[in-house]
Amino acid sequence: MPASQAYDVLIIGSGAAGLSLALCLPGTARVAVLAKSRIDEGCTLYAQGGISAVTDPHDTFDSHVADTLDAGAGLNKPDVVRYTIEHAPAAIEWLVELGVPFTRHASGSEADAFHLTREGGHSTRRVLHAADATGRAMETTLIDETRKRPNITLFEHHIAIDLITANKLGLAGNRCLGAYVLDIEAHRVDAFAAHCLVLATGGASKVYLYTSNPDTSSGDGIAMAWRAGCRVANMEFNQFHPTCLYHPQAKSFLVTEAVRGEGGRLLLPDGTPFMERFDERGNLAPRDIVARAIDHEMKRLGAEYVLLDISHKPAPFIKEHFPTVYARCRELGYDMTLEPIPVVPAAHYTCGGVLTDLHGRTDLAGLYAVGEVACTGLHGANRMASNSLLECLVFAASAAEHIGSVLTDTPVPPPLPHWDESRVRDSDEEVVVTHNWDELRRCMWNYVGIVRTNKRLERAWRRVDLLQHEIHEYYSNFTVSSDLIELRNLAQVAALIIRSAQLRKESRGLHYTLDYPVSDTSRPPADTILDPHTFADTAARMTG
Numbered sequence: 001m002p003a004s005q006a007y008d009v010l011i012i013g014s015g016a017a018g019l020s021l022a023l024c025l026p027g028t029a030r031v032a033v034l035a036k037s038r039i040d041e042g043c044t045l046y047a048q049g050g051i052s053a054v055t056d057p058h059d060t061f062d063s064h065v066a067d068t069l070d071a072g073a074g075l076n077k078p079d080v081v082r083y084t085i086e087h088a089p090a091a092i093e094w095l096v097e098l099g100v101p102f103t104r105h106a107s108g109s110e111a112d113a114f115h116l117t118r119e120g121g122h123s124t125r126r127v128l129h130a131a132d133a134t135g136r137a138m139e140t141t142l143i144d145e146t147r148k149r150p151n152i153t154l155f156e157h158h159i160a161i162d163l164i165t166a167n168k169l170g171l172a173g174n175r176c177l178g179a180y181v182l183d184i185e186a187h188r189v190d191a192f193a194a195h196c197l198v199l200a201t202g203g204a205s206k207v208y209l210y211t212s213n214p215d216t217s218s219g220d221g222i223a224m225a226w227r228a229g230c231r232v233a234n235m236e237f238n239q240f241h242p243t244c245l246y247h248p249q250a251k252s253f254l255v256t257e258a259v260r261g262e263g264g265r266l267l268l269p270d271g272t273p274f275m276e277r278f279d280e281r282g283n284l285a286p287r288d289i290v291a292r293a294i295d296h297e298m299k300r301l302g303a304e305y306v307l308l309d310i311s312h313k314p315a316p317f318i319k320e321h322f323p324t325v326y327a328r329c330r331e332l333g334y335d336m337t338l339e340p341i342p343v344v345p346a347a348h349y350t351c352g353g354v355l356t357d358l359h360g361r362t363d364l365a366g367l368y369a370v371g372e373v374a375c376t377g378l379h380g381a382n383r384m385a386s387n388s389l390l391e392c393l394v395f396a397a398s399a400a401e402h403i404g405s406v407l408t409d410t411p412v413p414p415p416l417p418h419w420d421e422s423r424v425r426d427s428d429e430e431v432v433v434t435h436n437w438d439e440l441r442r443c444m445w446n447y448v449g450i451v452r453t454n455k456r457l458e459r460a461w462r463r464v465d466l467l468q469h470e471i472h473e474y475y476s477n478f479t480v481s482s483d484l485i486e487l488r489n490l491a492q493v494a495a496l497i498i499r500s501a502q503l504r505k506e507s508r509g510l511h512y513t514l515d516y517p518v519s520d521t522s523r524p525p526a527d528t529i530l531d532p533h534t535f536a537d538t539a540a541r542m543t544g
């Protein structure tokens with residue numbers, strides 16, 4: 001029997017963005033947080049390197065701003081960059097108060113000060129970390145804290161399918177009223193009503209065959225917002241992490257950039273260093289340049305991987321700084337204190353997303369988007385390492401403040417109709433979903449990956465268009481399952497990525513195409529903004 005639930009705020013997503021937001025809301029607000037998997041599963045849990053913030057007296061906001069703008073290749077919004085960076089120290093203080101155990105210097109003149117690492121693109125050491133498992137430390141602390149709050153209810157294994165808007169119900173004054181949510185264990189779709197709804201669903205890197213992301217990153221929030229009529233921006237900027245461990249049993253295990261920050265060097269399979277040929281910053285070049293260099297060398301040599309070597313550093317140093325990477329490598333038979341390890345690039349971060357303002361507001365009244373799902377203008381055409389956890393925290397706080405200030409004035413949502421399953425039946429061909437998943441992700445990897453061309457994008461479009469048709473048909477006829485929901489969203493996001501890439505007739509930041517290999521300097525850099533109301537081809541299949 002379908003049920004309806006009502007909350008003041010419904011947060012879809014339980015990563016750094018969703019949980020921080022829940023904790024920053026007034027304690028009087030009735031808050032629900034959904035996670036489609038376990039409560040801790042999501043990118044946040046796997047973040048290794050750390051979180052950037054100006055905490056060293058020798059560092060400055062101006063320097064952090066300049067580095068972020070430099071990485072973003074002309075597409076960052078300078079006011080957003082400054083806002084985020086100036087609010088970073090307060091965000092760190094908040095995390096420390098909650099109990100996040102950031103690594104500190106043990107002795108010497110800096111005793112008890114934060115130990116800072118340096119990552120690609122940063123001109124100085126400014127990345128705070130909890131050994132090499134920063135995200136885990138943050139996520140578990142946030143979960144513990146959330147569980148203590150009586151006003152917050154956590155729903156694990158609940159996947160949001162679609163947003164419910166006044167427009168869709170034929171009501172005047174369009175706004176977001178709630179969401180249909182599949183309770184995966186009970187096999188039941190419930191309607192969740194809320195005064196305000198927050199998308200904190202993370203990114204969409206699962207759209208690529210090889211990714212450092214967990215399975216949760218299927219772009220659900222971007223696709224749901226698009227179907228609800230919100231604009232999305234800069235979807236062509238997909239960041240590929242240069243160094244994921246290459247091993248058949250390691251599901252894209254990421255080797256943090258801090259390994260290169262602490263002196264690790266990339267080598268060809270025969271041991272020759274190569275990064276200096278591509279960028280004067282060598283191994284510390286921004287990750288897009290490093291990923292492209294690796295992709296280039298692998299294709300040139302027909303190699304399956306390159307090597308990452310930090311074995312020249314003392315073994316205790318390696319074990320102390322990279323315990324997680326060291327342990328995982330050991331499990332797989334590599335000893336990074338003695339030998340180089342094999343690495344490959346993999347899809348890592350979605351710079352684009354649902355267009356938002358400084359408070360996380362989207363185009364739809366009552367709907368906010370925070371974290372990797374959003375396109376705030378912080379990252380521009382390329383995210384600088386360790387700025388994303390920061391973005392989650394800073395925008396969670398600003399969105400919570402805004403929601404807190406409007407909550408009492410927002411209209412009470414009307415009773416929501418139950419999910420209609422009268423015209424669908426159970427699928428007798430689940431294999432179609434698996435096949436389409438595989439085909440879609442392979443197509444995106446082959447044709448819309450690190451290096452693009454017009455021809456490859458056109459080829460990808462034709463295939464994704466066809467897949468969208470098939471998936472839509474399947475979705476209309478069969479009972480929903482979490483795999484089908486994610487596949488439908490991935491196909492939608494793939495279409496948005498391809499169209500955005502086709503619209504950008506230049507190479508900039510993370511978008512590199514052989515047909516336009518340099519940036520267009522004849523006009524000011526501009527965002528790629530897609531509007532569902534004017535994009536008939538992808539919009540045609542976005543409803544239903």
Ligand SMILES: Cc1cc2nc3c(=O)[nH]c(=O)nc-3n(C[C@H](O)[C@H](O)[C@H](O)COP(=O)(O)OP(=O)(O)OC[C@H]3O[C@@H](n4cnc5c(N)ncnc54)[C@H](O)[C@@H]3O)c2cc1C
Nearest residue numbers: 013014015017036042043044049050160202371372386389
């Ligand atoms: C291996 C790895 C290492 C990284 N290292 C760093 C780093 O060192 N520093 C840094 O700044 N960034 C790093 N990043 C990026 C950073 O971790 C992410 O950008 C950030 O954690 C995103 O947080 P989020 O809260 O937006 O999403 P996530 O943490 O991904 O959480 C998404 C949540 O949404 C839920 N969800 C999604 N769809 C639905 C749905 N339909 N219904 C219900 N729930 C849904 C999921 O269940 C999950 O709870 C790393 C990423 C990876 C993968």
